[in-house]
Amino acid sequence: MNISKAIRERRTVRRFNATPIEQELIISLLNKAASLYETEETPHWRCVHFNTFESRQRLADSMSAKIKESKLGRLIPSKMTDIFTNQIINTPVILVFISESAENQRLSDKNYAAVCSIMQNFQLLGWEQALGMLWYTDPMILSESFFKEIGLREGERFAGILQIGHFEKMPRGMRKRTPAEKKWVSIDGDDRPHSESLRVSSQSILDILNEAVWAPNDGLREPWRFIFVTSNETVSRLGTSYGDTSLVLLLVVAKEENDLHKQAEDYAAVCCLIQNFQLLAKSKPWHVRRIIPEWIYDRERCMPFGIRPQERIVAVLEFGGSDRYSNSASTSPMLNITHL
Incomplete structure (x- = not known):
């Protein structure tokens, strides 16, 4: 495909x-x-x-x-x-x-x-x-x-x-999407590759995001925001699993509407964007791991990343080489379908 x-x-x-x-x-x-x-x-x-x-x-x-x-x-x-x-x-x-x-x-x-x-x-x-x-x-x-x-x-x-x-x-064609750059915040990062061997830079991630943002959503709302993290000090606060200094994180954030139905729609749209990103990133020489860690449900631990009151982190994308994840088992969900 x-x-x-x-x-x-x-x-x-x-x-x-x-x-x-x-x-x-x-x-x-x-x-x-x-x-x-x-x-x-x-x-x-x-x-x-x-x-x-x-x-x-x-x-x-x-x-x-x-x-x-x-x-x-x-x-x-x-x-x-x-x-x-x-x-x-x-x-x-x-x-x-x-x-x-x-x-x-x-x-x-x-x-x-x-x-x-x-x-x-x-x-x-x-x-x-x-x-x-x-x-x-x-x-x-x-x-x-x-x-x-x-x-x-x-x-x-x-x-x-x-x-x-x-x-x-x-x-008919859909209206243009807002460039990812306008919904992007970098924490202690710059445009240099964080790892020369992996070449994971903010620009390489933005290039993929600008394709991934064509995710479905009712009324073409764009409820997402991106926080690019390369600060070792900030990342280290999250636990020992982030001790690798070559690690780059992308926090994908969703706006939370007061309307619960819109909240669910927007969360789904952000999930689709992340899935688009992972599919597109397969062509890159670095691996992307999508995780939903426990700490994103702790408002205090989210504060260093500038998460706003009516926002939530949907997922954390970790960028690393294939060696980093060679021991991580990846499975695909089994199909469970009922025919009526």
Whole structure:
């Protein structure tokens, strides 16, 4: 796959034609999407495949239940809700993605980040197969009826729906993204390679970020910020695991809106950006390790990095040579899919 081309050219598609999509293709793309997500801890996630007319009919009814029961829904003409229902029914393939919650926020975030990253991989892989997709999480569909239809269990979290199909017309191009440089802060760093053998410089990272920022998000919000850290003194405060003086860190930060739904959307968008970055960085002579360490949940330990009150660190990217990670096991999440 031409990663850079797919990231820049992919568009959200809302109208699909009736061309059927083989189940084998969906499974193949899901397996590959999962394999592209590298992790040292196995995340827990699953998806539900609505691939028949009858199953999509039930799903559409459950998705529109809350809308019809709301005060706003009573004012909406039935033709409008029929259009929504028919769109769901006539979409060739619908995948619902679910992540497992956990006993603490870090593990829950790890599972949710994995699902979002896999969904982004799936979108990129599907684009190369001329498959358009719509990532859907509208809170108006979230009801007991919907959760029952998708089989949401206790201790699980709905991550999103991908509506999938072939399309006739390429959607219009998206507006430009803000250059990563304008959302970048460097702590005791400069533009010299931090390690001559690895050539990990701020500019080399920015070059990749300026492609990675083409991540999906509702309304094309850009909720991310980047903190580049090369200060040994600052890094050493985080623990003995950061004792390597050749280590470079990139903290990827998300803005936290007051609206909880927007918070989830923005977190997902930042996860997709990070996944884009990791895919693009594979062509570089240095390794990138994505971690969600315990210390990012401690506001006091985040203070030296200038984390603002309505921000949170989504992940820390460690840059190092392959030797540094030669003993680190990297696994791919196993595919767990239910066909309805």
